[in-house]
Amino acid sequence: MRIGIYGYGNLGRGVELALEHNPDMELVGIFTRRNPAHVRTATMAAVHGTDRVEDFADDIDVMLLCGGSATDLPKMTPQIARLFNVVDSFDTHAHIPEHFERVNRAALETEHTALISGGWDPGLFSLARLYMNAALPAGKDYTFWGRGVSQGHSDAIRRIPGVKDARQYTVPIDEAVNRILAGETPDLTARQKHLRECYVVAEDGADREKIAQAIRTMPDYFADYDTTVTFITEEEMNRDHSGMPHGGQVIRSGKTHGDHRHVMSFSLNLDSNPEFTGSVLLACARAVGKAHARGQKGCITLFDVPPADLSPLSGEELRRHLL
Amino acid sequence: MRIGIYGYGNLGRGVELALEHNPDMELVGIFTRRNPAHVRTATMAAVHGTDRVEDFADDIDVMLLCGGSATDLPKMTPQIARLFNVVDSFDTHAHIPEHFERVNRAALETEHTALISGGWDPGLFSLARLYMNAALPAGKDYTFWGRGVSQGHSDAIRRIPGVKDARQYTVPIDEAVNRILAGETPDLTARQKHLRECYVVAEDGADREKIAQAIRTMPDYFADYDTTVTFITEEEMNRDHSGMPHGGQVIRSGKTHGDHRHVMSFSLNLDSNPEFTGSVLLACARAVGKAHARGQKGCITLFDVPPADLSPLSGEELRRHLL
Numbered sequence: 001m002r003i004g005i006y007g008y009g010n011l012g013r014g015v016e017l018a019l020e021h022n023p024d025m026e027l028v029g030i031f032t033r034r035n036p037a038h039v040r041t042a043t044m045a046a047v048h049g050t051d052r053v054e055d056f057a058d059d060i061d062v063m064l065l066c067g068g069s070a071t072d073l074p075k076m077t078p079q080i081a082r083l084f085n086v087v088d089s090f091d092t093h094a095h096i097p098e099h100f101e102r103v104n105r106a107a108l109e110t111e112h113t114a115l116i117s118g119g120w121d122p123g124l125f126s127l128a129r130l131y132m133n134a135a136l137p138a139g140k141d142y143t144f145w146g147r148g149v150s151q152g153h154s155d156a157i158r159r160i161p162g163v164k165d166a167r168q169y170t171v172p173i174d175e176a177v178n179r180i181l182a183g184e185t186p187d188l189t190a191r192q193k194h195l196r197e198c199y200v201v202a203e204d205g206a207d208r209e210k211i212a213q214a215i216r217t218m219p220d221y222f223a224d225y226d227t228t229v230t231f232i233t234e235e236e237m238n239r240d241h242s243g244m245p246h247g248g249q250v251i252r253s254g255k256t257h258g259d260h261r262h263v264m265s266f267s268l269n270l271d272s273n274p275e276f277t278g279s280v281l282l283a284c285a286r287a288v289g290k291a292h293a294r295g296q297k298g299c300i301t302l303f304d305v306p307p308a309d310l311s312p313l314s315g316e317e318l319r320r321h322l323l
Numbered sequence: 324m325r326i327g328i329y330g331y332g333n334l335g336r337g338v339e340l341a342l343e344h345n346p347d348m349e350l351v352g353i354f355t356r357r358n359p360a361h362v363r364t365a366t367m368a369a370v371h372g373t374d375r376v377e378d379f380a381d382d383i384d385v386m387l388l389c390g391g392s393a394t395d396l397p398k399m400t401p402q403i404a405r406l407f408n409v410v411d412s413f414d415t416h417a418h419i420p421e422h423f424e425r426v427n428r429a430a431l432e433t434e435h436t437a438l439i440s441g442g443w444d445p446g447l448f449s450l451a452r453l454y455m456n457a458a459l460p461a462g463k464d465y466t467f468w469g470r471g472v473s474q475g476h477s478d479a480i481r482r483i484p485g486v487k488d489a490r491q492y493t494v495p496i497d498e499a500v501n502r503i504l505a506g507e508t509p510d511l512t513a514r515q516k517h518l519r520e521c522y523v524v525a526e527d528g529a530d531r532e533k534i535a536q537a538i539r540t541m542p543d544y545f546a547d548y549d550t551t552v553t554f555i556t557e558e559e560m561n562r563d564h565s566g567m568p569h570g571g572q573v574i575r576s577g578k579t580h581g582d583h584r585h586v587m588s589f590s591l592n593l594d595s596n597p598e599f600t601g602s603v604l605l606a607c608a609r610a611v612g613k614a615h616a617r618g619q620k621g622c623i624t625l626f627d628v629p630p631a632d633l634s635p636l637s638g639e640e641l642r643r644h645l646l
Contacts, residue, residue: 017580021460042580096646097639122646124458127630128589129645134606134633135447136599137344181592256598257340257365262591266451269504269586275579276459283457303631303641307450310457316420318626322452323419323445 001289003282004060005030006050006080008039010244011089012066014278016042022282024312028060057083061292062285064278065089074099078106081114081299085292087284089119089277096122104299113292114299118284119277120268121145125250127302128266132252136262139254140185144172144193148246148273156221157198160214162206165234167241169197172249180251183261189224196227199241201234246273283310324612326605327383328353329373329403331362333567334412335389337601339365345605347635351383380406384615385608387601388412397422401429404437404622408615410607412442412600419445427622436615437622441607442600443591444468448573450625451589455575459585462577463508467495467516471569471596479544480521483537485529488557490564492520495572503574506584512547519550522564524557569596606633 003025005012012030019027020043029046032039036047048056053063063084067076069092077088081103090099096117107114117123121143129141150170157166176193179186186192198215202208212229215222232240249267256262270276284302287309291300308318326348328335335353342350343366352369355362359370371379376386386407390399392415400411404426413422419440430437440446444466452464473493480489499516502509509515521538525531535552538545555563572590579585593599607625610632614623631641 014579020580093646096642100642117646120458124454124587126646127454130630130634130641131447131450133645134609134630135443135603137602137635183592256337256595256602257343260594260598262593262595262599264447264592265588265590267588267590269506271583271585272579275583276585279460279579280458286457301642301646303638303646304629306627306629307453307457308626311453312460315626318453319419319423319624322456323416323440323449323624323626 001025001286002028002059002061003285004028004053004056004063004084005045005066006053006063006076007066007072008032008034008041008047009066009068010274011277011281012064013042014272014274014276015064015066015281016045016278017275018279018282019043021279022286022312025282025285029056053080054083060084062087062288064281064285074102077114077116078102081107081112082110083112085113085288087115087118087281087288089123089281090116091119091122093122100299100301108298111297113288113297115284115288115301115305116299117301118281120270120280121248123277123280123302124268125248125266128250129252130303132250132264132266136252136254136256136264138256139252139262142180142188142193142251142253143248144177144251145248146170146172146194146246148248148270149241149244153196153198153221156218157200157215160211162203162211163200164203165201165237167199167237169199171195171197177249177251180253181263181265183253183263185253191225194225196222196225198222198227198229199232199237200229201237202231243271244273246270286310286312324348324609325351325382325384326608327351327376327379327386327407328368328389329376329386329399330389330395331355331357331364331370332389332391333597334600334604335387336365337595337597337599338387338389338604339368339601340598341602341605342366344602345635348605348608352379376403377406383407385410385611387604387608397425400437400439401425404430404435405433406435408436408611410438410441410604410611412446412604413439414442414445416445423622423624431621434620436611436620438607438611438624438628439622440624441604443593443603444571446600446603446625447591448571448589451573452575453626455573455587455589459575459577459579459587461579462575462585465503465511465516465574465576466571467500467574468571469493469495469517469569471571471593472564472567476519476521476544479541480523480538483534485526485534486523487526488524488560490522490560492522494518494520500572500574503576504586504588506576506586508576514548517548519545519548521545521550521552522555522560523552524560525554566594567596569593609633609635
């Protein structure tokens with residue numbers, strides 16, 4: 001399977017590195033909006049300008065779209081789905097229905113197959129929620145995220161005057177997780193589910209108390225949470241906070257008959273969010289390739305993918321070794 | 324969707340009770356090899372002899388086969404798949420490939436759809452293994468079972484002379500689970516993964532030390548494990564050990580690039596193994612009904628089922644609420 005990577009930030013690089021463990025796939029090229037001559041890739045892969053992407057229409061089976069959900073993907077996915085089978089990781093939950101419709105129209109027009117919202121949330125966590133709801137219709141879902149870096153929250157801190165750099169960790173509250181795993185089904189506020197840990201490098205002479213106050217009171221991002229703010233040096237930031245760990249847990253607690261309770265849980269603990277997400281997107285690409293070969297056109301999500309399609313193994317091998 | 328239950332032991336009763344939370348399904352009848360007049364069902368469902376099953380060919384969309392894997396299902400599933408779309412919970416891992424082939428031939432001949440090996444292991448645990456392997460190709464799988472009652476091991480103890488009743492719990496060893504969740508990938512023996520806890524009611528005058536010795540040295544079942552044997556009274560057995568709890572955990576630990584490690588885990592903690600398994604089989608029945616309506620014939624497993632097929636919700640509802 002011939003793969004292309006469209007967009008070369010953290011996620012694009014994660015996909016590139018994840019290819020190492022997917023020998024049935026070959027990277028044809030990376031497409032960037034920057035000057036290709038100035039882009040250094042992790043594996044010496046070929047780099048091209050996005051303006052040349054149409055030249056590769058016959059050379060790439062599935063294009064992995066590695067742009068951001070806020071501004072890139074709403075335009076990028078329908079546009080590139082007219083040229084290629086594509087996979088994206090669109091993760092703005094509230095806008096998934098309209099994104100789906102737009103991508104579906106574009107892909108159907110040119111008979112391509114497009115999988116949106118791949119990755120782990122949305123993605124593997126969505127699958128966990130769906131399987132758990134189907135297996136246990138009477139129950140309650142919980143999703144916890146972290147401990148992990150939230151780019152959106154880190155960026156929000158960086159926009160505060162006097163802030164040079166910032167990293168925000170979302171941290172699930174163990175007590176809440178453990179109550180639910182023990183079979184309780186509490187109603188929890190945002191504050192009862194997650195803490196927000198902020199590490200900030202202030203500019204020389206900045207008013208630290210004012211920065212901390214601006215963070216703690218920021219609506220939507222921090223005001224509804226217990227938030228810690230720790231000022232550190234630039235050296236400490238680079239030494240201790242350059243990784244991109246993440247993870248989380250989906251739990252469903254419910255019952256069948258009488259007071260027979262059942263608790264299901266799916267958890268991830270990831271050293272590198274972009275590399276793991278990239279690895280999941282490659283599995284999605286494999287499924288898109290198979291769906292397209294079968295004649296399935298338009299937009300799909302992981303909810304529509306027979307799990308076997310994600311694997312390089314045959315149905316017989318899967319039944320023998322994993323069933 | 325019109326459902327039939329074929330075989331009325333613990334699992335058949337579990338399916339019957341799980342129907343309570345699946346309002347899109349209707350129970351047409353329960354089929355038993357016993358005298359129907361002597362069978363009391365949990366919900367006053369209609370009971371028929373298995374000899375009358377052919378009369379219901381037009382009245383049942385999917386038949387749930389609730390026999391045992393050792394002797395019932397190898398014959399029952401191909402036989403009933405000639406008359407109905409079926410779901411079974413065949414769980415003898417080593418014989419799944421041949422069972423699949425036999426059921427596939429029978430179902431194809433009469434254009435039915437048959438899903439085998441539904442439930443949680445095989446079933447949801449198999450799905451966890453498949454998704455985890457696809458998402459993280461370089462890694463190592465672990466499966467732990469319990470704390471839960473093993474019928475096979477309980478039966479093995481009951482066959483020892485002097486034993487009146489017995490219940491065996493399989494117990495995962497926390498230390499092993501925690502090492503793996505922390506990112507280690509040890510090679511573990513059977514003894515390092517699970518304990519076997521046995522509760523035994525001895526007959527009056529039986530030699531308890533001899534019974535305990537016979538259990539601990541029994542090849543395959545107990546000899547390779549640390550096994551505890553506790554003698555209790557019949558009253559204690561009925562009071563403390565009449566439930567059928569079970570559960571377990573699938574873990575995959577692996578890496579992407581360099582030393583970036585990732586740990587994925589799926590766990591179940593079930594008060595009632597037959598009711599939860601029954602609930603999963605109903606979701607499988609829903610998927611079989613949809614696959615058959617689409618024209619998909621022959622034998623399938625959960626590996627072949629688009630997850631959305633397991634849910635009563637539409638694709639649009641699923642994308643809006645669970646993605």
